[in-house]
Amino acid sequence: MRAANTYSFIFGPVVAFAGIGVLTLLLRWAFGRGGSLIAAPPRPGSPQEYGLLVAVAAPRTSAEGEALRRLLTGEGLRATLTTTVEGPRLMVFPSDEVQARAILAQG
Secondary structure, three states: OOOOOOOHHHHHHHHHHHHHHHHHHHHHHHHOOOOOOOOOOOOOOOHHHOOOOEEEEOOOOHHHHHHHHHHHHHOOOOEEEEEEOOEEEEEEOHHHHHHHHHHHHHO
């Protein structure tokens, strides 16, 4: 019976270190750096990086681009004004490209 109690002084610290280890792992999981829930601000890309959209105009300013966008939407076309690394671009879907270029050439 005396041999069983000889190492009982080690049992307490081993359990304490194991508990601290479990808490450390739990806190690293809970507060670790993962994907943010807040969306990153959009970054401008080149005009070719906008998927299906095709650039039909390169206005000098955003105000000029907005006026052109309103002209196209007034004609029933879906148009988007985007800021690219090369400046503002007016973009439409490829099926509307010919019609958009004709409207912009007139107006």
